[in-house]
Amino acid sequence: MFPYLGLKASTNQRQIDERLQYHPQVFEFFTIEADVTSDGLDHLKNMIDYVQNSGVAHVVIHHPMKFEGVHNEVSVDPNTNPKQYQFMMTSSKNLIQIAKQFGIQLLIHGGYNQPVSKIIQQFGSIQAGRKIVFERLDYFKSFGESNVMFENSISPLFDFGDSTVEQAVVEHQYRLCYDTSHGFIVLHGNNQKLQESMRRLQGQVVHYHFVDSMGQFHDSLQLGKGAIDWRPLKQVVNRRATNIFEINLKDQFNSLEMQASYDYLKNLWK
Incomplete structure (x- = not known):
């Protein structure tokens, strides 16, 4: 029952x-560069099978965040960064095929946190950079269909809260992951605007990253520890979507902060 106990982990068994000892309804794999090598993909498939056989109904793969220490940006230029472009495209297609094979979801970031100065240096303008992002996402949407979704970023190339981006997202009919902390940071900690953004995109969101934040930078706080007003969000979420609690953990082998966030939201939204 929404909100779900949704937990996240690497492919480390x-x-x-x-995570599995708490019987989550949703499990999200956080992958890294090593997970999309030939051996890594075999291990990932074994772990997906393992999680599904444990009784988890909803499984998501989070696309690798970095390649050779640099954010794995959808907008990467194939001419100046051919290796990174090849990694981004090949890993995305391989993971989409796995998502289709297992009947699960792949999550791809529309962007990360490129500064405006770097975007303008690379593309000439934010609008030109966004055009590249949407062209790539259109390709992944066509290839992945109902097994792929796109997450909002802090970067202006794919930031929910920006009316231009949101209008384009609606027009392209993307399946979305809405990260609450990313939206809150983009909107400079404005709760009313966060609620409005989530309401506008409600029908297209199929997955949530519930994360608290102070709204200034990427802090990934436990729910109730930041400045997000969670109570009104009950009215603007898509209750047919899945969710995880994407919280920074003190210990990667103890999901305490994720579970506490679930308890907080479940009790608040009774």
Whole structure:
């Protein structure tokens, strides 16, 4: 029942087993560069099978965040960064195929946190950069269909809360992951605007990252520890979506902060 106990872990089986002992309804794999090598993909498939056989109904793969220490941006230029572009495209397609094979979801970030100065240096303008992002996402949407979704970023290339981006997202009919902390940061900690943004995109959101924040930078706080007003969000979420609690953990082998966030939201939204 929404909100779900949704937990996240790497492909490390010790982390996975720590999460599974609490019987989550949603499990999200946080992958890294090593997980999309030939051996890594085989291990990932074994772990997906392991999680599904444990009784978890909803499984998500989070696309690798970095390649060779640099954010794995959808907007990467194939001419100046051919290796990174090849990694982004090949890993995305391979993970989409796995998502289709297992009947699960792949999450791809529309962007990360590129500063405006770097975007303008690379593309000439934010609008030109966004055009590249939407062209790539259109490709992944066509290839992945109902097994792929796109997450909002802090970067202006794909930031929910920006009316231009949201209008384009609606027009392209993307399946979305809405990260509450990213939206809150983009909107400079404005709760009313966060509620409005989530309401506008409600029908297209299929997955949530519930995360608290002070609204200034990427802090990934436990729910109730930041400045997000969670009570009104009950009216603007898509209750047919899934969710996880994407919280920074003190210990990657103890999901305490994720579970506390679930308890907080469940009790608040009774």
